[in-house]
Amino acid sequence: MIYIDIITGFLESGKTTFINELLENEAFEEYNKIVLVICEAGFTQYDENELKRLNVVPIFLENESDLTNNLFNSIESKYCPDYVLVEYNGTWNISKIIGLKTPKFYKLRNIILISNAESFDNQLDNMASLMQPHILNSDVVVFNRFKKLNEKAQKKLAKVIKNINPKTKVTFYKRFRRDKILKERFIMSKDSDEKLSNMTTDIEISALLILCYAVICVFREQNTYTYIQYMATVFLGILMQAIPFILLGAFISSIIQIFTSNGWIMRQISKGRWYSFLIAAFAGIFMPICDCGMVPIISGLLKKNTPLPQTMTFWLSSSAVSPVVILSMLYAFPDKPYLAVVRFIAGLFIGITVGLILKLFNLETGDVVCQTRRVQRIGKDILDLKYKGLMGKIEAVFAGAKVEFFRVAEYVIVGALISAVLQTVLPQTMKNIIGQNIIIQFVIMIAASMLMSTCSTSNAFIGRSFSNNFSTVPILSFIIVGPMLDLKNMIMLSEILKKRFLFFLAFLVILESIIVFGALSFCF
């Protein structure tokens, strides 16, 4: 087995120094012939005599087009090396070298990205399309020149890398011999590492098998099976119902991110300081989709850096002003059509006031959005596109929607699973604690709306079915606040927003609803 290691990074990032140190390590002395492929045009800092002493043959590639399928074959036939090291050009496409054909006994062992810690942030922001694939494919990211950064900044860097590829390791490089992560990669045979990761996958697979076995056992116990089957049906029902909306939301989000410039949305939403909230609140009328489809749109907007207060107003109100929702209210309460109006106004009121409070707190989008936001942004530069012009734009929207779909689907699955379990467990417990006290009713209804994850378009009917045991105002709170506090939506939003902010938001909504429904209970 002949290993190939790739060291990549931008010019001046310290690749050459790193390679020199690497080759001087005694572990590399046992190689009789090392081929060093250098993909950097112009001068190099290698000492030729030194290379000769270390049995290293340098090969120079000037252009990206020199990377042909024949490369490793000709190296093999010409030099018969027992180790190949590549100094790769950071501005070249990394998947090009990974995709090259190699002789069968060649194995790509490591891809190491060397980066200047001080300029990393800047590079990632400005050259995302270059940097992201390199990080995505790297086993280790080695940071140089990090002395000026404090520990917190270093941790932040590590977090950014982990968000792009959770399997990529991060090291702050001092000397090769002292670096445990790198030594493991290069010196101790990689087998041990593979064994370790194999072991974890083994554990995962056996856990899955045990689960399957448990499921089979459950088959025998008819009652439990029925119970779980019901749970699974609810789970899949929620998902099936959500899929069309999530796809629609993913496409809208993708279009927002690709076609609209930052400035355009900013201007639309922040025209006039106070009345912009009204626009944001009423904008939901034009989004006749259910709340799970709204989440990708909200995250698309936040990735575009729209002002937080208005975006939250838009999000909270949308579940009350959508035409579908109003119709469902009229159908569910044919005898009390004014409840549809109450829902419309209460939804608008809560949305706008929460937005205004956020504005008073001076919360900016940047403060509450997860650090990972910028690496999750979709742009023409990040999507790997084939076509140009109009076709390119369509392709970009399509590819972006696919990325968003996979991203959101993960959270939808978790959310649907939790609410399916709660839906099967909760009703029995809830039935026992129904009280006559309106405050207790109110608390129960708010809790139910959080946990039951009902769709904003159908929860009017579910609220209706409570009407035997609850009075009108608590049911209204269930219907109106439900989509705003919905656990599934919260889990979906935690993809983009910080958890602490989501708690704050939920707190504000509950506070608002106490005021609103307290006032309403005097009217009814």
Next chain:
Amino acid sequence: MFRRNNKEAIIQIILLLATACLLTYAIISKEATYYVHPRFFLGIKVSIVIIVLFAISLLSKIHKARHNVSLRRYMIFVIPLAAAILFPASGVSGKETTMSISNFSPYKNNQVNTDTNNNTNSNAGNTYDYSEGTENSSSYQGDSQSFSGDTTNINSYPDNDAGLETSSDDSKDYSEQYLQYEKDGVMVINDDIFAQWYCDLYAHPDSFKGKRCQYLAQVYSMDDGKPNQFLAGRYFMVCCIADLVGYGIICESDKRSQLKDDEWITVTGTIDECEYNGSVAPILKDVTITKAQAPDIVYVYYNGN
């Protein structure tokens, strides 16, 4: 010579195609009716097309080789796929699925019922094997009985306030639109119009008083009813199975004890009004019960108009 390929793209394609296959199967086999309201079918069909297109667009990425791929995040997508395969919906019929949700429903089925149901029906699986067939079995045929009318002390009833408020001052005859379904003086309510009819009946019981009706129903027990009373109704779906609620109309029959919970029956009776927990509610009198087979689509779908 060998070439690496993009494991991530391959896994994404597999997941997308598996999802598309399961959704297509659910739509073609009508199993989707167990999960969601049929009005979502168009959306799901469009979704299938888009998901397949996603998979096709990924084909070109297979050769964009990747190194150090993290595939763990895709583990979670296995959960719904496994759930769909391990717990096929065809195994779910009304009786099993509805117990817990029915606690929200007016007739208050409870966990005790679940147990008895499962015990009685577990060996039969999900099919009702009445060898004699449906209408002809007639084991209960002709057992009509008059109803005395004292239905006090029963707690809750669906839509009772709706009935109270609108019935008094509304002179329009809401039963007219169902005249076309009348056969030999009996209004035959099929599944398509059941939800609509049920809502109209509760909203305007006056219009329906004295009419003789027939419909396919399931037997639901009433905890707080008299021993010869039960609810004959259906499970309504508004959006998806998560909001499934059973609704029924009170029936009285001295053969009540011979009916099992969630059993399928064709019930024929004359609509009358009764006082129920202080409000007016419809009730079926002169009830004739015929055993029936479970329909292909067990739920009725509320369209809200």
